[in-house]
Amino acid sequence: MNIKLPEDFISRMRLQLGDELTAFLHALEEPPVRGIRMNPLKVTDSIKSLTEDGRVPWAKDGYYLALDSNAGSMILHETGAFYIQEPGAMLPAAVLAARPGEKVLDLCAAPGGKSTQIGCGMKGEGLLVCNEPVPKRAAILSSNIERMGLPNTVVTCAKPDQLAKQWPEGFDAVMVDAPCSGEGMFRRDPETRNEWTQDKADGCAERQQEILSAAAGLVRPGGRLVYSTCTYNPRENEENARWFTAQFPEFSLQAFTLPGIDAPEGMFTCYPHRLKGEGQFAALFRKAGDGEAVLPEDRSMPVPSKNDSAVFAGAFPDLPRATHLFGNTMISIPKLPDLKGIRTLRIGLHLGEVRGKNAFPDHAAALCFRTPAMQTYDMKPEEVVRFLSGETIKSSLEGWTLMRYNSLAAGWGKGSGGMIKNHYPKGLRGLHYLP
């Protein structure tokens, strides 16, 4: 790795770390640390071949991952058995500690590392709104939410101030994992060293203040806010955290501890020479008072006709009942927040469609299925590789079939005349999956 660190960055880190600078610079030239988070909604036992590098102390279900692991190409990745995330990045959601039944907003959510960690902690109960203002990134976020099988999740694509107007004090907990100067990426992605300038970092600090200002209004009295970045820059981190409590005195920093982490002042930075992970900062705030998170319900969204509901429930009796129609898709969400005027990509669990007399299940519904009473087909490794590339599978089964691998659903197939026709989404098909 021959890309030099910017001189201004080194000078600032000297002031920041003093005697530790040499150890820090040395650590930046070491190989990066990788990690993986098992999906507790799908996997009950850890997957031995992927978890033998040991646990990440501060993150439930987090493990270190060998540098040369090809976990991202594995079929188990496609079935949502795990999410690849470097260990430092697992800290902010661990600090937020979202609980089942809460209303939680992840304001800067793509590609979904923190969102999926939060969603797993909520065990599919309550409401998780994942927002990403950049449309292409929001689509990736939505697909990761689907893959991990998280129901009760809404994916929006909006600016934070629009959400602040729509949902004042609507959430028990808000995550602000803000866009930043990315110094914590210098080891994992050395190219980022070339893009860094002090001016850019200053620009990030201003944008972070705008996002935090919007976030303040979204938290209910007594609720929590976690602010995080993947940079070491105090202007974006500690100074912004203190700026926030000065601007919004109803918020105060809260001490937190997690295994291997002690933050008596409510702020913590992962430095690679101190902890096994890449750079990450997290601050925990609590809003004064005590109040309920109230999200106005949307009563204008269409509901499926009785006939269509009956057709769908008849074909898929084990799926939850459809509560609304999102375009042509039947969805299930216990309480629908008011989404009028907000660009929305995903609402709750997408069940499927009814066309005429026929019901067609959605891919998301397959990935959310936990204990199917319906027809399943357990694929062998060579079959699942073919299934994920769009091929048919030989079988005498008839009708809709949940296609599984290692007890986890990979998608839908429909059996007819000795073949199971492939309903794995065209956009996800690929040839390079590994058993």
Ligand SMILES: C[S@@+](CC[C@H](N)C(=O)[O-])C[C@H]1O[C@@H](n2cnc3c(N)ncnc32)[C@H](O)[C@@H]1O
């Ligand atoms: C650090 S990344 C988030 C990573 C994500 N939380 C995860 O764990 O996978 C910051 C995200 O904020 C988005 N973003 C950019 N400008 C924003 C804004 N003004 N408000 C909210 N999010 C913004 C970026 O597009 C980017 O996806």
